[in-house]
Amino acid sequence: xxxxxxxxxxxxxxxxxxxxxxxxxxxxxxxxGAVSFFxxxxxxxxxxxxxxxxxxxxxxxxxxxxxxxxxxxxxNVPREILYAADGILKTGETDFTREYNNWSSRFEDINxxxxxxxxxxxKGDSNITFKVLRxxxxxxxAFKPVQSSKNINGYIYPSxxxxxxxxxxxxxxxxxYLSDQKLISGEYVSRxxxxxxxxxxxxxxxxxxxxxxxxxxxTEELIHHFKCAxxxxxxxYKKGDALVCPKCDKVLRHIGVDYDKASIMxxxxxxxxxxxxxxxxxxxxxxxxxxxxxxxxMRDISTYTITALxxxxxxHGMDSLLEVILEKKVHAIPFNxxxxxxxxxxxxxxxxKVSESCLVILRLDAINKIYSTLGKRSTxxxxxLSDTFKENIRTSDIFSVKDENIFLIILTETPPDxxxxxxxxxxxxxxxxxxxxxxxxxxxxxQVHPFAKGLDLEEAIEHFLKSYV
Amino acid sequence: xxxxxxxxxxTLTVMKLLAYFWPxxxxxxxxxxxxxxxxxxxxxxxxxxxxxxxxAARKMLFHERPLVSILVPGKNEGKHLQKLAESLAxxxxxxxxxxxxxxxxxxxxxxxxxxxxxxxxxxxxxRNEIRGGKASAANTALxxxxxxxxxxxxxxxxxxxxxxxxxxxxxxxxxxxxxxxGDIRVANVDTSLAxxxxxxxxxxxxxxxxxxxxxxxxxxxxxxxxxxxxREILNRLHGWxxxxxxxxxxxVKIRKLxxxxxxxxxxxxxxxxxxxxxxxxxxxxxxxxxxxxxRVRKHKDILLPSKAFSxxxxxxxxxxxxxxxxMDGKWCLYVIQILFFTRSDIGVVFVVNMxxxxxxxxxxxxxxxxxxxxxxxxxxxxxxxxxxxxxxxxGMLLRLVRTFAYIMEFxxxxxxxxRWNPWKVSKISKTQE
Numbered sequence: 001x002x003x004x005x006x007x008x009x010x011x012x013x014x015x016x017x018x019x020x021x022x023x024x025x026x027x028x029x030x031x032x033g034a035v036s037f038f039x040x041x042x043x044x045x046x047x048x049x050x051x052x053x054x055x056x057x058x059x060x061x062x063x064x065x066x067x068x069x070x071x072x073x074x075x076n077v078p079r080e081i082l083y084a085a086d087g088i089l090k091t092g093e094t095d096f097t098r099e100y101n102n103w104s105s106r107f108e109d110i111n112x113x114x115x116x117x118x119x120x121x122x123k124g125d126s127n128i129t130f131k132v133l134r135x136x137x138x139x140x141x142a143f144k145p146v147q148s149s150k151n152i153n154g155y156i157y158p159s160x161x162x163x164x165x166x167x168x169x170x171x172x173x174x175x176x177y178l179s180d181q182k183l184i185s186g187e188y189v190s191r192x193x194x195x196x197x198x199x200x201x202x203x204x205x206x207x208x209x210x211x212x213x214x215x216x217x218x219t220e221e222l223i224h225h226f227k228c229a230x231x232x233x234x235x236x237y238k239k240g241d242a243l244v245c246p247k248c249d250k251v252l253r254h255i256g257v258d259y260d261k262a263s264i265m266x267x268x269x270x271x272x273x274x275x276x277x278x279x280x281x282x283x284x285x286x287x288x289x290x291x292x293x294x295x296x297x298m299r300d301i302s303t304y305t306i307t308a309l310x311x312x313x314x315x316h317g318m319d320s321l322l323e324v325i326l327e328k329k330v331h332a333i334p335f336n337x338x339x340x341x342x343x344x345x346x347x348x349x350x351x352x353k354v355s356e357s358c359l360v361i362l363r364l365d366a367i368n369k370i371y372s373t374l375g376k377r378s379t380x381x382x383x384x385l386s387d388t389f390k391e392n393i394r395t396s397d398i399f400s401v402k403d404e405n406i407f408l409i410i411l412t413e414t415p416p417d418x419x420x421x422x423x424x425x426x427x428x429x430x431x432x433x434x435x436x437x438x439x440x441x442x443x444x445x446x447q448v449h450p451f452a453k454g455l456d457l458e459e460a461i462e463h464f465l466k467s468y469v
Numbered sequence: 470x471x472x473x474x475x476x477x478x479x480t481l482t483v484m485k486l487l488a489y490f491w492p493x494x495x496x497x498x499x500x501x502x503x504x505x506x507x508x509x510x511x512x513x514x515x516x517x518x519x520x521x522x523x524x525a526a527r528k529m530l531f532h533e534r535p536l537v538s539i540l541v542p543g544k545n546e547g548k549h550l551q552k553l554a555e556s557l558a559x560x561x562x563x564x565x566x567x568x569x570x571x572x573x574x575x576x577x578x579x580x581x582x583x584x585x586x587x588x589x590x591x592x593x594x595x596r597n598e599i600r601g602g603k604a605s606a607a608n609t610a611l612x613x614x615x616x617x618x619x620x621x622x623x624x625x626x627x628x629x630x631x632x633x634x635x636x637x638x639x640x641x642x643x644x645x646x647x648x649x650x651g652d653i654r655v656a657n658v659d660t661s662l663a664x665x666x667x668x669x670x671x672x673x674x675x676x677x678x679x680x681x682x683x684x685x686x687x688x689x690x691x692x693x694x695x696x697x698x699x700r701e702i703l704n705r706l707h708g709w710x711x712x713x714x715x716x717x718x719x720x721v722k723i724r725k726l727x728x729x730x731x732x733x734x735x736x737x738x739x740x741x742x743x744x745x746x747x748x749x750x751x752x753x754x755x756x757x758x759x760x761x762x763x764r765v766r767k768h769k770d771i772l773l774p775s776k777a778f779s780x781x782x783x784x785x786x787x788x789x790x791x792x793x794x795x796m797d798g799k800w801c802l803y804v805i806q807i808l809f810f811t812r813s814d815i816g817v818v819f820v821v822n823m824x825x826x827x828x829x830x831x832x833x834x835x836x837x838x839x840x841x842x843x844x845x846x847x848x849x850x851x852x853x854x855x856x857x858x859x860x861x862x863x864g865m866l867l868r869l870v871r872t873f874a875y876i877m878e879f880x881x882x883x884x885x886x887x888r889w890n891p892w893k894v895s896k897i898s899k900t901q902e
Binding site: 222224228229231246247261262263265275276 | 583586587593594595596597598599601602604605608609612613707708709710711715893894897
């Protein structure tokens with residue numbers, strides 16, 4: 001039977017005497033397969049929350065996917081923090097051994113699923129989208145959103161939040177992307193109006209004057225007195241507590257019998273305009289911008305569960321969206337195949353010594369940012385990015401992508417000077433697309449290696465990463 | 470038949486002529502042919518002589534440039550609003566505000582009205598979600614009118630380019646004028662026989678008829694389709710009362726305040742009239758009942774001696790009551806006379822009556838052409854071909870409808886059940902009557 005690990009930290013109460021303990025920084029050094037869950041003390045909930053975030057930020061699936069139990073939870077812990085854990089042990093529980101055993105057996109299904117997962121890369125799971133998918137897969141339950149004023153989206157998925165480096169960084173977008181890829185499926189919960197500028201769901205809807213845009217408006221009901229056909233604003237009729245017709249001096253008695261309220265008029269206190277159709281505007285509590293409601297973004301909030309496709313992807317890895325698009329548009333080839341082409345081209349150049357070819361290594365640091373900030377709209381950006389590659393790569397060139405953000409190009413029959421010119425052009429177009437047109441902060445790192453004796457692809461990439469990353 | 474007519478005329482004496490055709494010679498010819506002819510034949514040259522006065526009034530109007538509020542109440546009139554807005558935009562007098570009130574329409578009127586307001590083609594569109602009737606809709610518009618003058622239009626009307634300018638001129642020629650009726654011509658002249666008959670009727674009864682009444686100082690109605698008022702007077706009266714017949718009612722109330730009301734035949738508004746006889750009969754049944762409801766009942770004080778008695782107001786009402794209501798009884802007598810005393814000549818009497826009234830109509834039409842001159846369109850002139858049918862249209866069809874309307878209103882106050890007003894408004898009006 002797996003055993004829990006209490007996460008120890010300074011100033012926290014000691015773990016129950018019979019439980020194992022480990023420091024938050026030492027998790028990689030323990031035998032994780034034998035751990036049923038991590039128990040975090042929430043006496044100081046802010047420290048406790050930082051610990052769960054630390055666990056979820058790991059790239060090792062055996063750590064970040066491990067169930068977490070909050071213990072020592074007091075009533076002052078915010079709801080969205082409380083739900084970040086897989087379980088809660090409330091203050092007052094005394095028989096820790098029995099509770100720990102109960103929880104260990106309840107988490108066994110999750111731990112079995114974690115065990116069945118293989119590490120896709122040596123470094124673990126670096127792609128946050130993939131981490132979210134695996135997390136959803138291992139929990140085997142629906143992920144419900146919770147309304148929260150702490151997050152500008154207005155809703156949070158408490159257990160997914162600690163997976164992300166900073167709050168408000170693309171939980172919804174990541175889930176929408178996974179849903180678009182049919183890896184998870186959503187069931188409608190609510191529809192939000194989000195600010196088109198900053199995505200904030202906290203919008204103030206208010207009515208304004210169509211002439212001067214002032215929101216200083218006054219409304220008046222129009223009263224129709226049946227007997228004499230007089231129509232006027234309710235203030236025209238008010239005499240003390242009674243309504244008296246200014247035309248025939250009769251006291252109005254019963255709405256629907258001797259009078260009715262025909263409609264409502266708006267008066268602008270700023271420009272004295274009178275109208276019936278005020279212009280509705282929204283102002284964002286986050287960015288303070290004023291925008292007509294029809295220009296705001298409508299977003300559906302859903303409860304998500306994993307699909308069969310998602311289960312398969314969680315177990316065996318998922319292709320990145322960009323790689324799929326590049327494969328389709330630019331005919332990017334898999335890295336293994338690229339390595340073969342590299343060897344062949346190197347042999348050809350060295351043997352005949354009549355021409356020159358170059359290897360270009362290029363890295364974009366904005367790929368993850370595009371995923372997390374644009375969500376569904378990433379596809380559009382990646383399509384445009386792929387078009388940029390397509391315009392600058394000849395059909396005789398060989399192109400591949402590694403780890404989503406390293407682009408490898410063999411420019412055949414191209415001397416280094418010409419290769420540099422081509423790469424300059426490519427870099428300028430990429431920066432122009434991302435920085436200028438789409439306002440996405442991005443930098444491009446690149447190296448050009450002429451094919452020469454001793455050039456090794458893996459070494460070149462390693463050297464490149466060390467130089468720039 | 471022709472020989473019978475010849476024989477009939479060969480034995481005809483003056484006494485016999487009067488005995489057989491007294492309604493025409495003693496009443497209709499005297500009132501509508503001789504009197505109208507004399508008045509118009511003096512009015513036409515006098516109007517020409519007043520050119521300088523009109524010019525001075527126009528100068529004053531454009532010097533002052535008062536704001537004029539155009540009020541357009543209506544229900545389910547959305548389809549007409551675009552054309553109306555365009556005709557307002559094309560006016561020679563530009564300082565206007567247009568207020569359109571939708572009285573609880575159940576079609577796309579609110580959508581069209583709001584679009585026109587967004588496009589600045591009208592000044593204000595007000596939708597009353599709960600229908601209150603025409604008077605309440607007009608009063609809603611009046612509540613938000615800011616102009617010195619108010620012009621009331623029907624939504625299915627459109628104006629000649631100088632209509633607003635022309636209808637305002639009389640206010641600058643005589644400060645005692647409280648309201649000016651504009652001329653109403655038929656827009657859908659050639660749609661059907663019903664619209665053709667109404668075209669001739671409108672030329673006779675509105676263009677010339679109201680000009681004559683106006684000249685005699687006994688004009689009794691400023692039509693809701695095209696009428697201008699001083700706003701201060703309407704505010705004093707708190708607007709219109711519950712209809713049907715609210716335009717005649719407010720005209721009487723303005724007269725009672727001591728203001729003059731006149732007709733301006735050259736301020737032209739085109740309106741769509743009912744295109745079937747069925748619709749026409751329903752409209753006239755509604756209009757005709759108002760004579761009993763308002764003139765005989767509500768404003769009967771005009772006809773009785775009192776401190777506020779005014780001979781002109783008396784004549785305005787009495788003319789209407791006598792020639793329309795009492796003289797309806799005359800026709801009953803005449804029909805009885807023909808049926809019982811001249812049965813052998815019944816065919817001849819009918820044909821001769823048709824000829825006499827036909828000739829009278831031709832004369833009246835010629836008077837109208839002389840008065841209206843160039844403002845008449847070609848299709849208005851061509852309509853003269855249909856003049857022979859008018860004795861049947863006015864003398865038989867409209868008379869029957871009118872008689873039935875009077876009887877129903879006298880016996881059952883049927884105007885209070887008219888669906889033209891919401892039932893709750895009609896119910897309250899009837900109990901308060």
